[in-house]
Amino acid sequence: MERTTKALYDKLKRMKNKIHGDALHIAVYNAFEKYSIKND
Secondary structure (H helix, E strand, O other), rough: OOOHHHHHHHHHHHHHHHOOOOOHHHHHHHHHHHHHHOOO
């Protein structure tokens, strides 16, 4: 599970870097980041 979560996190991170102006991707990334920190 942890490996899958890390892979998803890295994917979202790359997507955020690639698509700066896409509010949806940024919102998804930010929500996932908060979730990750909360469940660290």
